[in-house]
Amino acid sequence: MMEQVKVLIDLQEIMTRGRSVESEKRKVPLEVADLKGLFEERETKFLSAQQEFEQLKKDRREKEREIEEERDKVERAKAKLMSIKTNKEYYAMLKEIEATKRINAQREEELLSVMGRYEESEKRLAEYKAAVDEVGDEYRARMVDIDAKMSVFDREIGALEAKKAQIASRIDKGLARRFEMIFDRRDGIAIVAARNQSCMGCHMNLSPQLFNLLQRDDRIHTCPNCNRILYYEAPEAEPSGK
Numbered sequence: 289m290m291e292q293v294k295v296l297i298d299l300q301e302i303m304t305r306g307r308s309v310e311s312e313k314r315k316v317p318l319e320v321a322d323l324k325g326l327f328e329e330r331e332t333k334f335l336s337a338q339q340e341f342e343q344l345k346k347d348r349r350e351k352e353r354e355i356e357e358e359r360d361k362v363e364r365a366k367a368k369l370m371s372i373k374t375n376k377e378y379y380a381m382l383k384e385i386e387a388t389k390r391i392n393a394q395r396e397e398e399l400l401s402v403m404g405r406y407e408e409s410e411k412r413l414a415e416y417k418a419a420v421d422e423v424g425d426e427y428r429a430r431m432v433d434i435d436a437k438m439s440v441f442d443r444e445i446g447a448l449e450a451k452k453a454q455i456a457s458r459i460d461k462g463l464a465r466r467f468e469m470i471f472d473r474r475d476g477i478a479i480v481a482a483r484n485q486s487c488m489g490c491h492m493n494l495s496p497q498l499f500n501l502l503q504r505d506d507r508i509h510t511c512p513n514c515n516r517i518l519y520y521e522a523p524e525a526e527p528s529g530k
């Protein structure tokens with residue numbers, strides 16, 4: 289067998305291994321796809337609960353501050369009452385104090401409702417946090433595992449790439465490029481045997497002239513139908529190989 293053909297067969301073998309390693313590598317992240325989905329779903333829920341909680345915390349502080357201010361106002365008004373001379377002014381002031389107190393009573397109602405929601409929200413937040421952590425720890429642990437697996441594949445791919453370059457250096461650059469092009473376009477099979485006057489890639493019958501040329505084994509020939517590189521294989525060699 290021609291040296292070039294031997295090299296191309298080796299090249300095809302190494303590239304096929306490279307392809308299968310690449311495809312195994314692509315499957316790795318799928319192992320955690322469900323867990324990732326679950327984690328992200330819970331994380332989204334947690335983050336929106338957190339936002340709601342922060343808002344309620346702010347509302348609560350705001351209400352408390354308002355009530356405090358109004359209370360001070362009432363206290364100041366009460367102190368002023370002592371120095372008022374006329375009844376008319378006195379009653380006007382009392383009325384104002386009562387009105388402020390009423391408004392504050394309303395505010396206190398509102399505060400109670402905010403506090404109720406605040407506590408519920410705090411409880412919900414803790415629940416969601418626990419739910420995220422439950423999945424998150426597992427997810428992060430699995431991701432470490434996945435990263436490790438991916439780097440094993442990367443190392444293997446790197447080694448195969450180096451081997452491929454080494455093999456390819458034994459043939460003409462143009463032929464190597466052409467080979468890669470056929471490999472990509474013909475689903476990873478770029479060089480095939482011609483056996484019983486047929487191309488083993490596309491199973492087309494080859495012309496007797498071409499078959500004769502192939503048997504001479506002195507030049508590279510391609511299949512006129514699928515463009516794969518052909519090499520002659522004697523019928524008795526059939527059972528060996530794969």
Ligand SMILES: [Zn+2]
Binds near residue numbers: 490491515516
């Ligand atoms: Zn063919």
